[in-house]
Amino acid sequence: MKTVRINELRPGMKVVKEVKDAQGMLVCPADTPVSERLKELCLRRGVEEVWIAEEQDAAETRGTVRETPEQIRKRVREKFAPYMEDPVMARLCELAQEYLLRREEM
């Protein structure tokens, strides 16, 4: 992990530790994707730096950080795991993976 200044944040990065302002109020939780709105919010609340993963910064120089197809499949399968005995939910799990992979490609 490393800290970066707010104006160095780019879409595709993810804030890995929760951000709090000087009063200790939560600005955003851990794992919040970076967006223009988040940057504005941080600046408005006087937050100067946030934590991101080291590899995100490296990846940012190449473009944006994205989940790999295998990470998407794994994440969706884990969320659906308690319901996989239901054929409707098992099918929906497959369809959700396809949908999210397609959306990620766009």
Place this chain on the structure above:
Amino acid sequence: MKIRNPREFVRDIEGLPTLPNLYTRFRQKIYDPKSSANDIAEIISADQAIVSNILKIANSAFYGFSRRISSVTHAIVIIGFNGIHHIVLNTTVVKMFSGQTQGGFDLSRIWEHSLGTAAIAKYIAKKKEQKNFEEVFTAGLLHDIGKVIVFKYLPDEFRAVMERVREENIPIKEAEAREVGVDHTEIGKCLLEEWKFPESLVRAAAYHDNPVLAKEKKTEVSIVHLANVITRAFEIGSGGDDLISPCNEDAWNHLGFALEDLDDIAAHVDEALRECAVFKDLMG
């Protein structure tokens, strides 16, 4: 604050927008069998913002008419009283979804989730050849209105709910029950009853997580339930937590779908979202 009586709570909310007089007069007129399209148009024409929104929606992909609709009277004739009723209702309540961030959660994500649920519900309703597809759309749009109320009028409790959701990885409904005393389905039900909204909307807000309890309007509630399950699975916006909501067997059987129907619905999700994109403009 813990809510003991959700009905009293919604009645006493300070600053909760009341429905405009226009909507109340419009609703009286629309249920009057003697009313004509001109009578209804006359009431609507008093509010140019609603006129503009009706024409925007009537001429959008939501309906997909090939010919341009240029007046409210024309729209009423083509779309019908019930359809117009729901357009007016949607344009009236849609502004409630505009807001900022509480507890690291942006209200626009609930809006995106609600619009996604509405769009998918509309597709399912049309697939089921339901004539009241606009009503089902509205039911989808308002199914989580109780969350919006907690977000806006109990901000400290909402922050506590979100913290609990994140720390314990539990459904938002469970966190609401612990932090607020009641969950969003009860608050939404009471609010829509107070506003005297149609029964299908009240029941969808109350029972979208547990459609077995809907003794009436079961088809509409089951459709909104399935649309909500798909919207969560496809990660369209956020319902507050990122957990999967299981499809209720009773609702699935009630709709009489096979797995192929689920494939068909999934294949049309993006198209359904595009058809309803006009509602994003209404948010401003």
